[in-house]
Amino acid sequence: MDTLPSLTSADPDTRALLAARPALRMNAVDGLLFEGVPLNAIADALGTPTWVMGAGTLRIRVGRLRAAIAASGLPIAIHYAMKANDHLAVLRVLAREGVGADIVSGGELARARAAGIDARHIVFSGVGKSDDELRAALVAGVAQINVESAEELDQLSAIAAGMGVTARVTLRVNPDVDAGTHAKITTGLADNKFGVAWGDAAALYARAAGLPGIEPVGFSTHIGSQILTPAPFRAAYARVADLVRIVRAQGHAVSTVDCGGGLGIAYRDETEGSPEAFIGAIGAELGALDVRLAIEPGRWIAGPAGVLLTSVILRKAPGEGTALPFLVTDAAMNDLARPSLYEAWHGIVPLSPRVALGPLEQAHVVGPVCESGDTFARDRALPIIERGDRLAVLDTGAYGAVMSSTYNARPLAAQAMVDDGRWATIRARQPVEALWDAERQPDWLA
Ligand SMILES: Cc1ncc(COP(=O)(O)O)c(C=O)c1O
Numbered sequence: 001m002d003t004l005p006s007l008t009s010a011d012p013d014t015r016a017l018l019a020a021r022p023a024l025r026m027n028a029v030d031g032l033l034f035e036g037v038p039l040n041a042i043a044d045a046l047g048t049p050t051w052v053m054g055a056g057t058l059r060i061r062v063g064r065l066r067a068a069i070a071a072s073g074l075p076i077a078i079h080y081a082m083k084a085n086d087h088l089a090v091l092r093v094l095a096r097e098g099v100g101a102d103i104v105s106g107g108e109l110a111r112a113r114a115a116g117i118d119a120r121h122i123v124f125s126g127v128g129k130s131d132d133e134l135r136a137a138l139v140a141g142v143a144q145i146n147v148e149s150a151e152e153l154d155q156l157s158a159i160a161a162g163m164g165v166t167a168r169v170t171l172r173v174n175p176d177v178d179a180g181t182h183a184k185i186t187t188g189l190a191d192n193k194f195g196v197a198w199g200d201a202a203a204l205y206a207r208a209a210g211l212p213g214i215e216p217v218g219f220s221t222h223i224g225s226q227i228l229t230p231a232p233f234r235a236a237y238a239r240v241a242d243l244v245r246i247v248r249a250q251g252h253a254v255s256t257v258d259c260g261g262g263l264g265i266a267y268r269d270e271t272e273g274s275p276e277a278f279i280g281a282i283g284a285e286l287g288a289l290d291v292r293l294a295i296e297p298g299r300w301i302a303g304p305a306g307v308l309l310t311s312v313i314l315r316k317a318p319g320e321g322t323a324l325p326f327l328v329t330d331a332a333m334n335d336l337a338r339p340s341l342y343e344a345w346h347g348i349v350p351l352s353p354r355v356a357l358g359p360l361e362q363a364h365v366v367g368p369v370c371e372s373g374d375t376f377a378r379d380r381a382l383p384i385i386e387r388g389d390r391l392a393v394l395d396t397g398a399y400g401a402v403m404s405s406t407y408n409a410r411p412l413a414a415q416a417m418v419d420d421g422r423w424a425t426i427r428a429r430q431p432v433e434a435l436w437d438a439e440r441q442p443d444w445l446a
C-alpha cells in the first residue's frame, strides 16, 4: 500500500474557511450555524441532501454592489442573472431590494414574472431565442433584448414588425478579450459562440436602425464568469466604448450599455472579485459616455449565499494500491455538478464542532453516482470524518440547485431558506414517483 501523502497545506482548514465567511459560525452546542440558524435543525427536519439559501447574505451582497455603484455616482442598474439561482424565494428577496433580472429563456421570463419582477426591469440575453420566446418577451414588454447575431436581428425584426411593436435592442458584442477564466465558462473570445464580432458590430448597428420593429438602443457584452480581476472587464469595456463613439459619429443614438456579469467569488483562498474594482472599470471606460448602464451579476450575488448539506453514508477504507479513504456522501454530481464539470473546488465543513475542529487527514469526498467524475474533493486535507457525519458544501448558492439533474434516478434535493434566525422549506424533496409521473407507456406495453 502507498504511504499516506502529507497533508495538502494549500487547502484552507475549517477555521480559515469560516473566518472568511461571516454568515457561517461554529457554535459549541448547535454546531454549524448559517445566518444564526443551526444547520443540524434543517437537516433533522428535511434530511439530506438539502440546499440552504441565506436571504440575509443575498441582501448584504446586493447592498455591497449598491454601495459601490453609489460611490461611483453612475446610473447603474442591477439585473441579477437569474440562471445562477432562479428559485422564486431568491428572486423575491432580490426583487424587494430593487434588483431586476437578466433572463436567458422563456422559462426564466415566466419565473421572473411569477416572482413579481416588473418586465421593465428584465433584459433578455442568449445566443438563441426561439420565436415563441421572443414573442413572449415582446408581449411582456421587457426592457430590452440583447441580440447576439445578424440572423437573430432579422428574426426579431420579423416578429416585432408582425406584432406591430418595436423591440428595444442592444447588440451583444464579442470583444475578443480573454477573461482568464476556465475554458468552459469564458464567453468573450472570438471563437466562443456568444455575441457579434466587434468588427461587424458598427455596421450591424447601422443596419438595425433601418429595420422594421427594431430600435437599437446600445450595446451589451459579457466576457465570462468567475473573473477575479478588473483588467479583462476594463479591456472589454474599452472595446465597447470605442463602438459607442464610432456609431455615434455615424449619427446613431446610443442610450444604453449593458456591462454583463462575471464577477467572481472566493471558493478556496482567492480574493473575491471586488465590486469597487468592477464598477471602477465600468466608470473608467464608459462613465463619460452619458449612457444608462447596467450589470448582470449572478454568481457574485448568489454563490456565497448557499450551502449544500449532505451526510456521509459510508467511509470506504483505502484498498490495496490506494492510500486515501473515500468518504461517500448522499449528495452527488447530479445535485452539485460544478466539481465534475469544471474541477471546481468547494469548501467542505462538518456540521459538528467536534469533527470540524478535530485532527486532519487526507481523503477523497465522492458521491454515489456511477461516474468517476462524481467527486467533490480529491486528496483534500479534511477533519477525520466518519459514517453519519454531516457536511456543508460551501458557496453553492449559484449554479448549484439550478444545474441539478435526476441522473441515476436521484430525486431533486430539498431546499430551505434561512432569514434573520428563522428558516423555512422552500422546496420539498422531490418524491421518487415524480421521476416517472410524466412518462407514458406505449399501448403495446400496457
Ligand atoms: C449574458 C450573461 N450575463 C450574466 C451572466 C452571469 O454571469 P456570472 O454568474 O458569472 O455573474 C451570464 C453567465 O455567465 C451571462 O451569460
Ligand SMILES: N[C@@H](CCCC[NH3+])C(=O)O
Binding pocket: 083, 185, 225, 226, 338, 342, 398, 399
Ligand atoms: N455554470 C457555471 C458558469 C456558467 C455561467 C453561465 N454563463 C458555473 O457553475 O461556474
